[in-house]
Amino acid sequence: MAKTIRFALRLWLQKKLLKFRGVTIHNNTVFSGVEFLGTAVIEPYCRVSGDPKIVIGDNFYMNAGCHVQGNVSFGRDVMIGPKTVIWGRDHGTALGVPMKQQPHIKEDIIIGDDVWIAANVTILKGIAIGSGAVIGAGAVVVKDIPENAIAVGNPAKVVKFRS
Numbered sequence: 001m002a003k004t005i006r007f008a009l010r011l012w013l014q015k016k017l018l019k020f021r022g023v024t025i026h027n028n029t030v031f032s033g034v035e036f037l038g039t040a041v042i043e044p045y046c047r048v049s050g051d052p053k054i055v056i057g058d059n060f061y062m063n064a065g066c067h068v069q070g071n072v073s074f075g076r077d078v079m080i081g082p083k084t085v086i087w088g089r090d091h092g093t094a095l096g097v098p099m100k101q102q103p104h105i106k107e108d109i110i111i112g113d114d115v116w117i118a119a120n121v122t123i124l125k126g127i128a129i130g131s132g133a134v135i136g137a138g139a140v141v142v143k144d145i146p147e148n149a150i151a152v153g154n155p156a157k158v159v160k161f162r163s
Contacts, residue, residue, distance in 0.1 A: 036060075038076070051089065051106065057113065070106060075113035075131060086111075086123045112147065132162055 033050025070088015
């Protein structure tokens with residue numbers, strides 16, 4: 001059996017088994033190294049790749065076209081808007097060696113409970129987003145966001161707190 005057919009069958013079987021546990025992964029979504037702790041919905045055209053692992057809490061929702069890579073932990077009741085990128089690694093930038101040949105620099109990303117990440121957000125390596133936070137559309141998160149904060153912009157800045 002061809003490698004791609006085996007992969008497709010394995011992915012189909014994984015998705016069917018997860019469906020019984022309340023996890024819906026729509027078509028054209030690729031995932032590996034993911035642990036689901038409860039119910040979840042991942043819309044089409046997402047790529048979710050644990051490096052080494054992504055842990056997804058209960059009642060999770062990810063809209064279409066998102067990319068998540070690295071060692072990422074999501075709390076309960078997290079919502080992620082379309083085309084969001086959560087990237088737990090990047091290339092080294094030392095002089096004298098082409099960046100393409102430098103090793104990846106990896107740092108964990110931790111997202112708390114009841115977090116809403118709007119559309120087209122980018123979250124970089126080493127970030128912690130506190131429970132109850134809201135990240136506005138198009139934000140680029142380069143620093144930790146405290147609990148219940150509303151952060152917007154590039155780079156993302158806290159503009160107020162939920163009350």
